[in-house]
Amino acid sequence: MAEQRKVITNAPENSETPLYDLRSWVTPTPWFFVRNHFDVPEMDARVWRLRIHGLVERSLELTWEELARFPERTVFTTVECAGNGRSFLQPLVHGVQWGAGAVGHAEWTGVPLKNVLQEARIKSEAREVVFEGADRGSEADHPQPMHFARSIPVQKALHPDTLLAVRMNGEPLNPSHGYPVRLLVPGWYGVASVKWLTRIELIDHAFDGYFQSVKYTVQRPGKGGSVTVPVQAMTVKSEIVRPRAGEVLGVGTNRLFGLAWAGEEAVARVEVSLDRGRTWADAELIGPRAAHSWTMWEYLWEVAEPGSYAIQVRAISESGRVQPATHDPLAGGYEIHHSRPIEVHVQAGRHIHAQPADVETLLYDMNAYAEENARIPLDVDLAFTAGEGI
Numbered sequence: 001m002a003e004q005r006k007v008i009t010n011a012p013e014n015s016e017t018p019l020y021d022l023r024s025w026v027t028p029t030p031w032f033f034v035r036n037h038f039d040v041p042e043m044d045a046r047v048w049r050l051r052i053h054g055l056v057e058r059s060l061e062l063t064w065e066e067l068a069r070f071p072e073r074t075v076f077t078t079v080e081c082a083g084n085g086r087s088f089l090q091p092l093v094h095g096v097q098w099g100a101g102a103v104g105h106a107e108w109t110g111v112p113l114k115n116v117l118q119e120a121r122i123k124s125e126a127r128e129v130v131f132e133g134a135d136r137g138s139e140a141d142h143p144q145p146m147h148f149a150r151s152i153p154v155q156k157a158l159h160p161d162t163l164l165a166v167r168m169n170g171e172p173l174n175p176s177h178g179y180p181v182r183l184l185v186p187g188w189y190g191v192a193s194v195k196w197l198t199r200i201e202l203i204d205h206a207f208d209g210y211f212q213s214v215k216y217t218v219q220r221p222g223k224g225g226s227v228t229v230p231v232q233a234m235t236v237k238s239e240i241v242r243p244r245a246g247e248v249l250g251v252g253t254n255r256l257f258g259l260a261w262a263g264e265e266a267v268a269r270v271e272v273s274l275d276r277g278r279t280w281a282d283a284e285l286i287g288p289r290a291a292h293s294w295t296m297w298e299y300l301w302e303v304a305e306p307g308s309y310a311i312q313v314r315a316i317s318e319s320g321r322v323q324p325a326t327h328d329p330l331a332g333g334y335e336i337h338h339s340r341p342i343e344v345h346v347q348a349g350r351h352i353h354a355q356p357a358d359v360e361t362l363l364y365d366m367n368a369y370a371e372e373n374a375r376i377p378l379d380v381d382l383a384f385t386a387g388e389g390i
């Protein structure tokens with residue numbers, strides 16, 4: 001499968017998942033968005049080392065073979081860039097001008113970080129775990145070259161699904177996604193999932209690296225106005241995948257299809273409004289539903305009157321968090337998750353009689369997958385053409 005990402009910038013590569021073409025719960029790797037700050041570093045698993053040091057009883061320097069001796073675990077996780085959707089903000093905010101596609105959902109396999117940290121034996125005063133990538137470069141407001149680095153609290157580092165990932169969708173990580181080893185922090189914005197990982201350090205204070213304290217931060221109400229905090233878990237969000245904005249539909253039954261996710265939570269409900277947010281109806285959630293993963297939804301929209309309509313969708317998480325209608329100005333250019341209406345046109349004389357997705361046929365392999373931990377044959381779902389199935 002050729003690379004089919006939508007390129008936003010070339011050097012370094014920043015490219016989007018072609019969201020509006022998705023036909024599977026899992027995003028095929030060649031389609032999965034790429035967010036790089038610096039050039040992709042030259043990596044070779046044969047000479048790769050992972051240093052684990054700082055507030056540990058026993059510093060480690062693992063080789064690829066040593067890492068491979070730990071038991072593996074496989075998880076499904078949606079990864080979204082905290083800047084996803086930035087181009088929809090008015091007025092424009094500085095940064096990569098992402099559309100909706102800086103997000104993807106994949107199967108990740110690797111060694112639970114917890115097991116490696118247990119071998120290093122964390123000291124009780126450790127509070128955060130800092131992860132450093134092999135990539136290096138400078139930013140306009142930070143001319144000194146630096147490595148990409150980010151931290152997470154010890155508690156999140158010990159979560160059984162936080163992985164030192166070595167495979168994505170069953171294949172070894174490719175260079176764009178962090179070969180040979182990346183961190184995977186399920187439910188958190190992608191910035192936490194450090195690629196080309198070479199160093200892990202346990203510290204007893206809040207890490208203040210550039211990508212932790214200057215970029216990838218938001219304001220929160222706090223003492224004396226607001227405080228700056230690093231982005232953490234993904235927020236509750238949905239996207240309309242089909243129809244696309246401006247599409248011509250027909251009278252009868254039109255099928256709306258999309259995705260919704262809620263960070264560390266599962267999605268409880270997705271609602272659709274066809275009257276600019278006055279009334280909302282439940283969409284059908286189809287396929288697998290789990291924390292850390294996006295959920296597919298569909299809605300069969302009966303429409304008799306030709307004309308222009310706005311379709312709006314919002315997701316609600318299991319704890320009851322509702323996707324908002326407007327962007328929180330305190331979040332600046334990050335955590336852009338407000339529900340965006342799209343305009344469509346229902347044409348007179350054009351009749352559509354959409355059917356619900358044949359979930360059983362389309363998802364049998366995905367369900368088998370979740371149960372048996374078998375791999376999804378990724379090309380199966382991609383064979384379906386527009387209008388059929390998912």
Ligand SMILES: Nc1nc2c(c(=O)[nH]1)N[C@H]1C(S)=C(S)[C@@H](COP(=O)(O)O)O[C@H]1N2
Pocket residue numbers: 032033034035036037038079080081082132133134135148176177178189190191192193194195196
């Ligand atoms: N070493 C390193 N890790 C990194 C980055 C990076 O530039 N360098 N980008 C981060 C950001 S902001 C995101 S959104 C995710 C994107 O992961 P992907 O490129 O595999 O989709 O990687 C994160 N990990």
Ligand SMILES: [Mo]
Pocket residue numbers: 035080081082083190191
């Ligand atoms: Mo990101």
